Amino acid sequence: MGGIRLSNESNKTIAALGEFGLINTLFAPLQGSGDDNLKVGQGDDAAVLQIPRTQQLTVTTDMLMEGVHFSSDADPFLLGQKTVRVNLSDMAAMGANPHWCLLSLALPASTKLSWAEEFARGVKEALALYDVSLIGGDTTASKGCIAINMQMMGLLGQDRAQLxxxxxxxxxxxxxxxxxxxxxxxxxxxxxxxxxxxxxxxxxxxxxxxxxxxxxxxxxxxxxxxxxxxxxxxxxxxxxxxxxxxxxxxxxxxxxxxxxxxxxxxxxxxxxxxxxxxxxxxxxxxxxxxxxxxxxxxxxxxxxxxxxxxxxxxxxxxxxxxxxxxxxxxxxxxxxxxxxxxxxx
Amino acid sequence: MGGIRLSNESNKTIAALGEFGLINTLFAPLQGSGDDNLKVGQGDDAAVLQIPRTQQLTVTTDMLMEGVHFSSDADPFLLGQKTVRVNLSDMAAMGANPHWCLLSLALPASTKLSWAEEFARGVKEALALYDVSLIGGDTTASKGCIAINMQMMGLLGQDRAQLxxxxxxxxxxxxxxxxxxxxxxxxxxxxxxxxxxxxxxxxxxxxxxxxxxxxxxxxxxxxxxxxxxxxxxxxxxxxxxxxxxxxxxxxxxxxxxxxxxxxxxxxxxxxxxxxxxxxxxxxxxxxxxxxxxxxxxxxxxxxxxxxxxxxxxxxxxxxxxxxxxxxxxxxxxxxxxxxxxxxxx
Missing domain, CATH: 3.90.650.10 (PurM-like C-terminal domain)
Structure with missing residues (x-):
């Protein structure tokens, strides 16, 4: 599954791939392997996690909207990175160790496939920084702007949250x-x-x-x-x-x-x-x-x-x-x- | 905190309340009380949960976009309900017991306060159906359409997921x-x-x-x-x-x-x-x-x-x-x- 670059046809849009094509080719590879705590990952109605009994679960979410948090001509690779990094920052503030995330992405049908590829590459690089696995999400159409939402989950010892x-x-x-x-x-x-x-x-x-x-x-x-x-x-x-x-x-x-x-x-x-x-x-x-x-x-x-x-x-x-x-x-x-x-x- | 209806001034927009006003008045009350597993709820950088050691965590997410999943004139009360219900349905498919959710909401500054109030009322009613608690989220501006994302978490016995x-x-x-x-x-x-x-x-x-x-x-x-x-x-x-x-x-x-x-x-x-x-x-x-x-x-x-x-x-x-x-x-x-x-x- 190594690379996630699909195409040099820069004018191809995501509509050519469809929702399941996008998920399978761009986002499925971002689920890491060898995670004993991940019992069910991408591809079912929900992911299932086994939380180690000495740990608590921390969970946060951040939404990024085109025209508010980023401009239409923002570099999609950097945007993918930032989507992950702002959630990692919330984990850092709690003193938690980040492990898993879900990504929701609403894209106009006219979005270039190369944009989605670069965005996924940015997400992948940032997830790799802290060994975080993408275990689910939702990919859908938008009739207006691009909307991005990431939820991140991490682990934390008992009574150790930094409030x-x-x-x-x-x-x-x-x-x-x-x-x-x-x-x-x-x-x-x-x-x-x-x-x-x-x-x-x-x-x-x-x-x-x-x-x-x-x-x-x-x-x-x-x-x-x-x-x-x-x-x-x-x-x-x-x-x-x-x-x-x-x-x-x-x-x-x-x-x-x-x-x-x-x-x-x-x-x-x-x-x-x-x-x-x-x-x-x-x-x-x-x-x-x-x-x-x-x-x-x-x-x-x-x-x-x-x-x-x-x-x-x-x-x-x-x-x-x-x-x-x-x-x-x-x-x-x-x-x-x-x-x-x-x-x- | 009982009621969440704030205003009869139907022309007032959400800009009058601001992000923190919206959260404090509309969404803070949707965090239930008396949940021993919720260690840190809304209002910090992340929520913290203690997962019972006999249980696994199930997690799912759904995004709803204006113009794709609902029309501009959709009833906000019903939309709030549906946002919760589609996530509950994913929990049902896994055989999981739903417990917690996070809500991300991007709204144009011109959104009527009454719209946000009705939406929150719909979310509240649907959460109450299955005793689900809103433990975090993100509220932000949108320059275009309304974007809604909910993440829901539930509990499931060991090896009991319905795949x-x-x-x-x-x-x-x-x-x-x-x-x-x-x-x-x-x-x-x-x-x-x-x-x-x-x-x-x-x-x-x-x-x-x-x-x-x-x-x-x-x-x-x-x-x-x-x-x-x-x-x-x-x-x-x-x-x-x-x-x-x-x-x-x-x-x-x-x-x-x-x-x-x-x-x-x-x-x-x-x-x-x-x-x-x-x-x-x-x-x-x-x-x-x-x-x-x-x-x-x-x-x-x-x-x-x-x-x-x-x-x-x-x-x-x-x-x-x-x-x-x-x-x-x-x-x-x-x-x-x-x-x-x-x-x-």
């Missing part, structure tokens, strides 16, 4: 990697921003199109039980910290100048200071944002020292006060955000 | 309920068919809009381990029997005059004999189609006698021959179908 609701006043706030790259990549793509350096442009676009789910970090944090609350940054650093605050009944303060930036993002802010708000409101960073009791910070440093990802302390958790809020401070002075998080409607 | 692949030559072929009502209801809705009787019109429309998932039958069959192969009829009786044949490496013959029809469908066929093909190719019946060894037919009759659903023997499983095929016979003569199954592209 949004576990932040405590006094906790230190940490974030992985760098923040704002994806927002800058998107702004550039939409023509709202000109980045002078070609290297910086390429770096920011890659961060937008190909987010790196922090699965190894999530597993290491969960394994050591060193942190309190955790979330992945999808709506924007400020908005997602607010989600932690609301779920935990606390507030938070972050220092803008401590928010870790890539060299490319630093260059962009140096060229145009009014981008600072965008960095922490733009979203789609897919980094982990988490809180740690002060006494555990040293242990955290030891645990994460060997991982291939930096973590940075950016603020602290405060008592809730009248309502949960996130205070952003720059050099000790209150900083007003341009907009607050990704708005879906 | 498509277990049919044996000599098996008798059975189907539950009546066949073709949904196809006639749809044809009437699309103006392709005029049904004289108002009662018949209403009955057929209801069968199309509000399919009855055969969960109790599926559980009874699984519990007694009396059947071989099983599938739910979504693509059409002939097409789904062919799915069984292909998965099992067999062929089949059915007698058209034995296919169980409702009084309304019988009246329609009596008025227009050329509808006969449509009955077994139209799809969306959501009845169970299953095969039983000859020696087990008597036991089957005893097991199903107390259920509130009829089952009818319509044919038999044959050796495969050169390739898997479904032969349709009417009064002993070969019958040629008008079209074969629901085509998605």
């Amino acid at each position: 949004r609701s576990a932040a405590q006043p006094g906790d230190r706030v940490f974030v992985s990697g760098t923040i704002g790259d994806s927002a800058l990549g998107l702004a550039q793509r939409l023509g709202q921003l000109k980045i002078a350096s070609a290297d910086d442009r390429a770096y920011l676009m890659r961060r937008h199109q190909l987010p790196e789910p922090r699965v190894p970090l999530g597993l290491a944090l969960q394994d050591s039980a060193v942190i309190n609350a955790c979330i992945d940054v999808s709506d924007g650093l400020a908005a997602d910290l607010k989600h932690i605050c609301q779920a935990s009944g606390v507030s938070a303060r972050i220092d803008l100048e401590r928010v870790p930036l890539s060299e490319a993002a630093r260059n962009a802010v140096n060229a145009s200071a009014d981008l600072e708000s965008l960095l922490i409101t733009g979203g789609e960073d897919y980094e982990l944002l988490f809180t740690v009791a002060t006494g555990a910070v040293e242990l955290l440093a030891r645990i994460t020292a060997d991982l291939d990802i930096s973590i940075t302390e950016i603020g602290e958790i405060l008592p809730q006060g009248e309502e949960s809020r996130v205070e952003v401070v720059k050099h000790g002075e209150p900083f007003t955000l341009g907009k607050s998080g990704w708005t879906h409607f | 498509r692949s277990a049919a044996q030559p000599g098996d008798r072929v059975f189907v539950s309920g009546t066949i073709g009502d949904s196809a006639l209801g749809l044809a009437q809705r699309l103006g392709q068919l005029k049904i004289a009787s108002a009662d018949d019109r209403a009955y057929l429309m209801r069968r199309h809009q509000l399919p009855e998932p055969r969960v109790p039958l599926g559980l009874a069959l699984q519990d007694s381990a009396v059947i071989n192969a099983c599938i739910d009829v979504s693509d059409g009786l002939a097409a789904d029997l062919k799915h069984i044949c292909q998965a099992s490496g067999v062929s089949a013959r059915i007698d058209l005059e034995r296919v169980p029809l409702s009084e309304a469908a019988r009246n329609a066929v009596n008025a227009s004999a050329d509808l006969e093909s449509l009955l077994i190719t139209g799809g969306e019946d959501y009845e169970l189609l299953f095969t039983v060894a000859t020696g087990a037919v008597e036991l089957l009759a005893r097991i199903t006698a107390d259920l509130d659903i009829s089952i009818t023997e319509i044919g038999e499983i044959l050796p495969q021959g050169e390739e898997s095929r479904v032969e349709v016979v009417k009064h002993g003569e070969p019958f040629t179908l008008g079209k074969s199954g629901w085509t998605h592209f």
Whole structure:
């Protein structure tokens, strides 16, 4: 079943294959082999899994709509990758080990077969990163836009979920990697921003199109039980910290100048200071944002020292006060955000 | 949280509530309470489930697209119901007990709030039928059509799945309920068919809009381990029997005059004999189609006698021959179908 490239006839549409042809040729090969826990896979009315008795099941879902989450001319290979990676990021936030997924895909009949092939190739590459198996789904026609939905399932030890609701006043706030790259990549793509350096442009676009789910970090944090609350940054650093605050009944303060930036993002802010708000409101960073009791910070440093990802302390958790809020401070002075998080409607 | 009706302001759109408002007011209440197996529910990056150690997990997904699976003016209450019921039907086919679901919903910002309220009310009513809990999902904007995806999970004893692949030559072929009502209801809705009787019109429309998932039958069959192969009829009786044949490496013959029809469908066929093909190719019946060894037919009759659903023997499983095929016979003569199954592209 090795390759999934079917055709060099670039004008052929998916209608030539039909639903079952698409599934059999493009998606059946994405079900891995040798999984003793998979009792029934693709091709029946439902998949059947045996969950190991020491483990809990984690399950998440993400929908990606053409014109909202991606443009009509988006690279289907990268889109396939991103579909998987945003779900992997949710698994990382819970500290779970991803294993299985289902994919629903609605495509106009006029969709080029080459588009579907490239999309499936992107899904395949991203699934291979973390040995995740596609065990079912639904492929159907669309009379309008392309709609993609993926559900992902993973395993987690008993009582080991890293929740949004576990932040405590006094906790230190940490974030992985760098923040704002994806927002800058998107702004550039939409023509709202000109980045002078070609290297910086390429770096920011890659961060937008190909987010790196922090699965190894999530597993290491969960394994050591060193942190309190955790979330992945999808709506924007400020908005997602607010989600932690609301779920935990606390507030938070972050220092803008401590928010870790890539060299490319630093260059962009140096060229145009009014981008600072965008960095922490733009979203789609897919980094982990988490809180740690002060006494555990040293242990955290030891645990994460060997991982291939930096973590940075950016603020602290405060008592809730009248309502949960996130205070952003720059050099000790209150900083007003341009907009607050990704708005879906 | 009892009611989920928010507003009589029928012109208000969902944009007034926003994503989190929609989730909190419409969908959060659909997570049941008192479920000891649900460790983390809605509101975190992923849900967490404890699967009982004697049970396996079954998981399925279905996507419904505006313009393909439902029309723009479809009743949102019935659409919410159907979204749940088609997934319940997959659980029934596996013999699984449905427990949890996730819902992804992409809506244009101009969608009326009353539409979303009615849709959520329909989902709620159908979930309540089988005590299924909504434990997560994704709500997002759409720039085009409405897209709906539901993933459902259930529990099943070890080695108890009712597979498509277990049919044996000599098996008798059975189907539950009546066949073709949904196809006639749809044809009437699309103006392709005029049904004289108002009662018949209403009955057929209801069968199309509000399919009855055969969960109790599926559980009874699984519990007694009396059947071989099983599938739910979504693509059409002939097409789904062919799915069984292909998965099992067999062929089949059915007698058209034995296919169980409702009084309304019988009246329609009596008025227009050329509808006969449509009955077994139209799809969306959501009845169970299953095969039983000859020696087990008597036991089957005893097991199903107390259920509130009829089952009818319509044919038999044959050796495969050169390739898997479904032969349709009417009064002993070969019958040629008008079209074969629901085509998605």
